Amino acid sequence: MTPRPILILMLVLLSGAALAQDKGTVDAKPLPPLANPNDPRIGAKELFGRKVLPAAMPTHVVGFYAHGCIAGAEALPINGETWQVMRLSRNRYFAHPDMVALVERLAAKAHKDAGWPGILVGDMSQPRGGPMFTGHASHQVGLDADIWLTPMPNRQLSRNEREEMSAVMMVRGDRLDVDPNVWTPTHLNVIRAAAQEPTVQRIFVNAAIKKALCREAKGDRGWLSKVRPMYGHDYHFHIRIKCPPGSGKECEGQPDPDASEGCKPADLAYWFKDSIIHPKPPKEPPKPKPPMTMAALPAACKAVLNAPDAKP
């Protein structure tokens, strides 16, 4: 990726920040109904954000990670043997069934191979995908999932803890490497297990974490090509899968990342430039962008939005 799209992405990420460590609340109020839901100027996030359940339609992905939606999404159970879902108030634990299965598999591996009690799962997608009120440009089509870099504790978290508990910051104060007080070989194991899943196309981590993975990966290092540095991602890593088989043209994928490890100093130099590590605040606050409307989403998302609710 060239610096310019990255910069744009950074602004997008920073503008609506609800990050892994942002807190939620146990008594989130349902959103009030919209006065004019058919107004074409209304933000699609207002419409998708009010859908509490998936669309009762055959599962299919419509559009691209950062502009699209999903029909027939599945909920990840909020408690598994080896996982727990965080920030339940956001209602973003829905995904394509392939992604739900992958997260469950990864949770079992984190337990078995990394010795974690399990994983803490952050945002996936809204019940019907689509743009969100806070955070994430992507996560719109049920093919993205955030996994905390904090192991699941050995007990079931309360509803309140799931809203309030913070993930652990993995990056050292100078931003040039991971924090050796919290980074462990088990973190590599868990990220590697995700990257080695054949359907995973990309994993996003902070550049300091990528640097640590490059330094510490032993044996097969082919999986490193999937792990890409990205702004944010100091507390969690982001898993992105390809369009599932049989998706058809409606699911817009992206090309595979190139096959190199991305571990050469030149590959990481951009990320450790002072201007990137310590970005200057803009002279004027950036103008808020008009929200993405339904017209900006693929036309098929209208049917997904208007379909009846799937059974809970």
Ligand SMILES: [Zn+2]
């Ligand atoms: Zn993410």
